[in-house]
Amino acid sequence: MAKQARAIHTRRLILEAAGEVFDEFGYESATIAEILGRAGVTKGALYFHFASKEELAxxxxxxxxxxxxxxxxxxxxxxxVDVGMVLAHRLPAEPLLSAAIRLSADRKARDLFGTSWPGWIEFxxxxxxxxxxxxxxxPHVDAERTAMLFVSxxxxxxxxxxxHPEGESLEQRIALLYDMFLPSVAVPGALRMLDTAPDRGARVWRAHRAQSEEAEAAASV
Known part of the structure; x- marks a missing residue:
């Protein structure tokens, strides 16, 4: 079990380092050497988990x-709403998440390994x-077409x-996106009950973390 836990931890270190490098340099300019340096693992460890830069992406x-x-x-x-707002809250501080957007937006890269967008649209x-x-x-709302337009x-x-990071934060901009989008798809009664405040993602994320910590504490007793 300890060996398996180490392998999971090593894989996560590699992915997080790859996310930082892809986010900073893009796919073509990213190098295995840079990823190794940031992950602090051996080349053998990296290739045990990922056979190539493409597999890393x-x-x-x-x-x-x-x-x-x-x-x-x-x-x-x-x-x-919470899915989009929590992601907006997390993404600026988590290169692994923002790298996925950069890779998806890179035309040459997505020809090699696709994008994350179909999964998001389906979800x-x-x-x-x-x-x-x-x-x-x-009644007129088409779920699939609406999902495609929203992900776009x-x-x-x-x-x-x-x-253009000056001005409003990503959370504020995504909150505005929901405020513009929801009246065209939601019935008035449901719309009135929704919380689309810019800090919604931060509040939900904190509640999740608190629940996780309580569960871990209970499991360790």
Whole structure:
């Protein structure tokens, strides 16, 4: 078990280092040597987990589709809001997440290993489908097309926020995106109940971390 835990930890170190390098330099300019230096592991350890730079990029993209920190809600629309807001809160401080967006936006790179976008579109479409079944969406709303448009919009807002960081934070910009988007898809009764405040992601993330720490403490007793 200890050996397995070390392997998991090493793999995570490599992925986080790769995320930093891909985020900083892009796929083409990123080097295995730079990733090794930041991860602090041997070349053998890296190639045990990832056979090539392309596999590393695929690994980074695989980490992008994460709903960690999103707590269950009665409203599927609120969960959809929380997914986008928690990601907006986490992304500036987690290069592994922002690297996935940079790799997806890199035309040459995505020809090699695709993007994280289809997974996000599929996930959000499921959330919207469930929201519609609960009576939260307007009758005309197409879950899949709405999910595609929202992922496109979210990604564009993040890219612009990175290129022009002055002014509002990413959380503020994503909150505005939801405020502009939701009235066109949500029924008025559901819309009034939604929390789209810019600090929503931070509050949900803190609650998740608190629950995780309580669970770990209980397990160690």
């Amino acid at each position: 695929r690994g980074v993209l695989g980490e992008a589709l994460t709903t960690e920190g999103v707590l269950p809600q009665e409203s599927r629309l609120q969960e959809w 959000i479409a499921r959330q919207l489908t469930e929201a519609k079944e609960q009576g939260e969406l307007l 919009s979210w990604t564009g807002v993040e890219i612009l926020a990175t290129a």
